[in-house]
Amino acid sequence: xxxxxxxILSTILIxxxxxxxxxxxxxxxxxxxxxxxxxGPVYHLxxxxxxxxxxxxxxxxxxxxxxxxxxxDSTKIGYFKGKISEEQMLEVKYALSKISKKDYxxxxxxxxxxxxxxxxxxxxxxxxxxxxxxxxxxHFENDILKGLNKICETNKVVRIKPxxxx
Numbered sequence: 001x002x003x004x005x006x007x008i009l010s011t012i013l014i015x016x017x018x019x020x021x022x023x024x025x026x027x028x029x030x031x032x033x034x035x036x037x038x039x040g041p042v043y044h045l046x047x048x049x050x051x052x053x054x055x056x057x058x059x060x061x062x063x064x065x066x067x068x069x070x071x072x073d074s075t076k077i078g079y080f081k082g083k084i085s086e087e088q089m090l091e092v093k094y095a096l097s098k099i100s101k102k103d104y105x106x107x108x109x110x111x112x113x114x115x116x117x118x119x120x121x122x123x124x125x126x127x128x129x130x131x132x133x134x135x136x137x138x139h140f141e142n143d144i145l146k147g148l149n150k151i152c153e154t155n156k157v158v159r160i161k162p163x164x165x166x
Contacts, residue, residue, distance in 0.1 A: 031121040032148050040116055043152040051089050055080045055152060079161035084151055095144035100129060106140040107133040
């Protein structure tokens with residue numbers, strides 16, 4: 001009798017551990033700030049767990065121009081709102097489960113210049129996880145940054161605040 005109880009409790013414990021390890025990371029909101037280096041864009045993105053987001057884009061140059069032209073694309077600069085797709089939401093949750101693992105390496109300690117600076121803050125019900133780096137690893141770029149930048153670059157947004165470029 002005791003042996004059966006032990007087997008049942010052991011099985012339940014193993015299933016609970018397996019479930020918690022494979023569970024997607026749930027968040028209440030994500031704040032992503034991307035400063036694109038000498039000639040890159042600047043993004044400030046907030047994603048809520050209901051798939052709605054707000055976005056502030058700065059320093060977006062017109063296609064085919066350089067920073068020395070000082071030719072900004074006013075249609076892409078400013079404050080916007082939008083909603084990410086279900087597929088994008090699943091990608092974000094999967095990425096969060098990858099980067100939230102203990103000992104995940106997101107910061108490349110090699111010294112470089114003129115690279116993007118970014119910070120990513122993930123708010124959950126129980127804690128806050130902060131990633132800040134001047135030199136992201138290739139894994140971090142591929143695991144989450146490319147997806148967040150894709151959201152920042154989307155044209156499926158509605159302007160919520162006008163911008164004046166002088």
